[in-house]
Amino acid sequence: MNIVQIPAFTDNYFWLMFEDNEKSAVVVDPGDSAPVIKSLKDNNLELTDILITHHHNDHIGGVSELKKVFPKVNIFGPSDPRIPADNIVKNEDIIKLDSLNEEFRVLDVRGHTNSHIAYYFDKKLFCGDTLFSCGCGRLFEGTYEDMHKALTKIKNLPKETLIYCAHEYTLDNIGFAKLLDPNNHDLIAREEEVKKILKEGGYSVPSVLENELKINPFLRFDHKDVISSVQNHFNLKLNKESEIFKYTRQWKDNEYD
Ligand SMILES: [Zn+2]
Known part of the structure; x- marks a missing residue:
């Protein structure tokens, strides 16, 4: 499992994950599309999944553009009309992504939003x-x-x-x-x-x-x-x-x- 740290804006980090010898990748909180697309190209990857933590624009601002470039991308996020997720997840859900050999556990950590x-x-x-x-x-x-x-x-x-x-x-x-x-x-x-x-x-x-x-x-x-x-x-x-x-x-x- 590889985790690439993508710096963006003045002090944000997006996180890109992919398995060795695989072509598909997952990104967490893409607030901007350009640095994510660059990182995908650099690593010869396609985006298959997006994980969203909360609705602030510096965490979701790149989602619509990424969906245009990768129309089949799965978008995971909490139930919130402000978040463009097509896979709604809640506390203690387990997510299995096709692109990674890992299962993610969802934790409700409300407070910031x-x-x-x-x-x-x-x-x-x-x-x-x-x-x-x-x-x-x-x-x-x-x-x-x-x-x-x-x-x-x-x-x-x-x-x-x-x-x-x-x-x-x-x-x-x-x-x-x-x-x-x-x-x-x-x-x-x-x-x-x-x-x-x-x-x-x-x-x-x-x-x-x-x-x-x-x-x-x-x-x-x-x-x-x-x-x-x-x-x-x-x-x-x-x-x-x-x-x-x-x-x-x-x-x-x-x-x-
Ligand atoms: Zn925030």
Whole structure:
């Protein structure tokens, strides 16, 4: 199985997958058609399947053009009139694609949007804008409880899981995480690592869940350092993990970017 990372726009990533010696490929969240078509040509592939995580244009903007070029393409996505999917999938559905020797499990991860889903297989998670390295998506439509539930679901996946998120936001996210978690050595180490990767023209994702659990404040709502930092910042006594998550998210939304 090959996974090609396609950078697009200023900081998006689309993910193209194909088996060795096969001609057919799958793309996740093609927000633009041109870079996908280029990558398909470079690898001598035809597009047979599109997996969509949510309706934002930087995730679906290329779908109609790709369907013109590859009329038989299967488009998978959640039930949402804003998403042009012809194969509707829901939580815990298993998808078997002809083009890959893998089965994808669908996870409902609503929060960033109300119908956001993720695709999981073989310790790889395609999570759109739900989780980023050292951050998480903004809550445009869902509740804090929804997003806390989605992140808890991700937190409970095997720790070796690779997080194939859709944006290169890592360094900026680390800047915020350091406000809450200034004594976290893993966070400082990750900052140095990411600076080096980006300087060399590389990508900081996919990241590994095990490391995210050590550095990502939006997965650390149960960690004493994050809890005390959030409680002190807002001068509140918070009893629930979902409330720690809520105030962490509000802190970033209102005072960081
Ligand atoms: Zn989005």
